[in-house]
Amino acid sequence: MAKQDRAIRTRQSILLAAAGVFEERGYQAATISEILAAAGVTKGALYFHFQSKEHLAQGVLAxxxxxxxxxxxxxxxxxxxxxxxxxxxxxxxxxxxxxxxxxxxxxxxxxxxxxxxxxxxxxxxxxxxxxxxxxxxxxxxxxxxxxxxxxxxxxxxxxxxxxxxxxxxxxxxxxxxxxxxxxxxxxxxxxxxxxxxxxxxxxxxxxxxxxxxxxxxxxxxxx
Amino acid sequence: MAKQDRAIRTRQSILLAAAGVFEERGYQAATISEILAAAGVTKGALYFHFQSKEHLAQGVLAxxxxxxxxxxxxxxxxxxxxxxxxxxxxxxxxxxxxxxxxxxxxxxxxxxxxxxxxxxxxxxxxxxxxxxxxxxxxxxxxxxxxxxxxxxxxxxxxxxxxxxxxxxxxxxxxxxxxxxxxxxxxxxxxxxxxxxxxxxxxxxxxxxxxxxxxxxxxxxxxx
CATH class of the missing domain: 1.10.357.10 (Tetracycline Repressor, domain 2)
Structure with missing residues (x-):
């Protein structure tokens, strides 16, 4: 798989995990640690794509x-x-x-x-x-x-x-x-x-x- | 004030406090203790009118x-x-x-x-x-x-x-x-x-x- 494809897939799997956590817990209660655990990616990979919980939420909203x-x-x-x-x-x-x-x-x-x-x-x-x-x-x-x-x-x-x-x-x-x-x-x-x-x-x-x-x-x- | 009037007012002030707490914290996160503190009534008075958080919420919904x-x-x-x-x-x-x-x-x-x-x-x-x-x-x-x-x-x-x-x-x-x-x-x-x-x-x-x-x-x- 090309490097760019892999990055797109990682980003998408983080968003899917974030979507699930936001849906279950609500934005306020959700934490980046929970999203990390659900996505099964490294902290580095997550922060490469999204700098904060708000960035994750805007990614999901979009x-x-x-x-x-x-x-x-x-x-x-x-x-x-x-x-x-x-x-x-x-x-x-x-x-x-x-x-x-x-x-x-x-x-x-x-x-x-x-x-x-x-x-x-x-x-x-x-x-x-x-x-x-x-x-x-x-x-x-x-x-x-x-x-x-x-x-x-x-x-x-x-x-x-x-x-x-x-x-x-x-x-x-x-x-x-x-x-x-x-x-x-x-x-x-x-x-x-x-x-x-x-x-x-x-x-x-x-x-x-x-x-x-x-x-x-x-x-x-x-x- | 007649006894019945007082009960109605107490009930209403509990509901108003519950409404505020639910609005600020959401139903899930809200607790009866917070509603008690906001209403400024005794635990007995609150439970006389509403048996649970769900009863309080149904009272507010209505x-x-x-x-x-x-x-x-x-x-x-x-x-x-x-x-x-x-x-x-x-x-x-x-x-x-x-x-x-x-x-x-x-x-x-x-x-x-x-x-x-x-x-x-x-x-x-x-x-x-x-x-x-x-x-x-x-x-x-x-x-x-x-x-x-x-x-x-x-x-x-x-x-x-x-x-x-x-x-x-x-x-x-x-x-x-x-x-x-x-x-x-x-x-x-x-x-x-x-x-x-x-x-x-x-x-x-x-x-x-x-x-x-x-x-x-x-x-x-x-x-």
Missing amino acids: QQDLEMALPRNCKVQQVVDMGMLHAYRLQSDPMVRAAVRLSLDQQAQELDRRGPFMRWSDSIRECLQTAQTQGELLPHVVPHESAEVMVGAFAGVQAMSQTVCDYQDLQHRISSLLRHLLPSIVVPSVLAAVDLGENRGEKVFNEMRGLRQQEEELVPAVS | QQDLEMALPRNCKVQQVVDMGMLHAYRLQSDPMVRAAVRLSLDQQAQELDRRGPFMRWSDSIRECLQTAQTQGELLPHVVPHESAEVMVGAFAGVQAMSQTVCDYQDLQHRISSLLRHLLPSIVVPSVLAAVDLGENRGEKVFNEMRGLRQQEEELVPAVS
């Missing part, structure tokens, strides 16, 4: 917005895909789940948790702005405001799903949220053509995985 | 849904009032704030936090069911589903407001959330007559306080 969705001609569909894919990942990927829970960890007072809210809002706002220039949105819509409502509402609906049934109905709840929000944002003819199905997130996830595999086959192995 | 709103002829207005009044209380009442934060305390794994979500959903669902029989809702609406979306979305929008600006823009965000959700639920002619203004919560709060004062004046003092 794991929820690495690949938000695939670009689509219909920008409303792209926004829907972002939400449904995120819901699918929340159900299936422990790292994403830990990252989202850390964003809502109210006891983590020294940790700046605004990043994920702002990055998601910015990405959705940009998408809605393009949607607006393409005539997909109702005339009164303010993309910034609708983006903030969507991000906030998503955060709460996932928290409620986690609280009442440990995420079992998450795809259904997020699809339902979008069905409630979009009619006040999107023109009816566009809305009618958008896929809001509960399995949309899984579809997009598989599509992205397929594309990544194709890419990897095209790039010859370096070492 | 403080967010004691008086949800005033009955209105227009049930959609009543639902709006519930949301806007709750937002106003979140900004102005430390007990309500602590209760809502406890509902979203993900580290409180042994604590059943479903209660507030279910009580709010039930109350809004009932209101929407009456609204439906009165012809206020669009024909496709399923009150149960819309109620769950509203409660979940509210929880997230308030968490986002707290994270990004310590609740300064909460009234604005909740009003904006309702403007985004209601067009897919309510018939346009009813929606046009509903007060969705950002100061609606404060108005309802003052109206309720006025009614309570009138009531108190009508009841002669017992002791």
Whole structure:
């Protein structure tokens, strides 16, 4: 394995360990020693990648917005895909789940948790702005405001799903949220053509995985 | 002061102390000793009212849904009032704030936090069911589903407001959330007559306080 690949894998395994510790213990109570023990790496390796508990937490937080969705001609569909894919990942990927829970960890007072809210809002706002220039949105819509409502509402609906049934109905709840929000944002003819199905997130996830595999086959192995 | 009044006040001061400790330390880390110290009551008095940390937490959780709103002829207005009044209380009442934060305390794994979500959903669902029989809702609406979306979305929008600006823009965000959700639920002619203004919560709060004062004046003092 090339040296760079190894470094990336070490970094990822530290983040996964940190995610688990933050999820179990909360940011406040978690210690670097616990993360070290869970990651099974040397202190030197950990500090090479992350200088502090806060750096570890920011690394985990950032794991929820690495690949938000695939670009689509219909920008409303792209926004829907972002939400449904995120819901699918929340159900299936422990790292994403830990990252989202850390964003809502109210006891983590020294940790700046605004990043994920702002990055998601910015990405959705940009998408809605393009949607607006393409005539997909109702005339009164303010993309910034609708983006903030969507991000906030998503955060709460996932928290409620986690609280009442440990995420079992998450795809259904997020699809339902979008069905409630979009009619006040999107023109009816566009809305009618958008896929809001509960399995949309899984579809997009598989599509992205397929594309990544194709890419990897095209790039010859370096070492 | 009558004996019963004194008991009610003691109970309330214990709950306020518990709310503060849960908010500062989180449910997991909080101890009954800390709550005792903050409340300034005897151990006997505390255990007379609450048998355990969980009972204290359930007592705090219940403080967010004691008086949800005033009955209105227009049930959609009543639902709006519930949301806007709750937002106003979140900004102005430390007990309500602590209760809502406890509902979203993900580290409180042994604590059943479903209660507030279910009580709010039930109350809004009932209101929407009456609204439906009165012809206020669009024909496709399923009150149960819309109620769950509203409660979940509210929880997230308030968490986002707290994270990004310590609740300064909460009234604005909740009003904006309702403007985004209601067009897919309510018939346009009813929606046009509903007060969705950002100061609606404060108005309802003052109206309720006025009614309570009138009531108190009508009841002669017992002791």
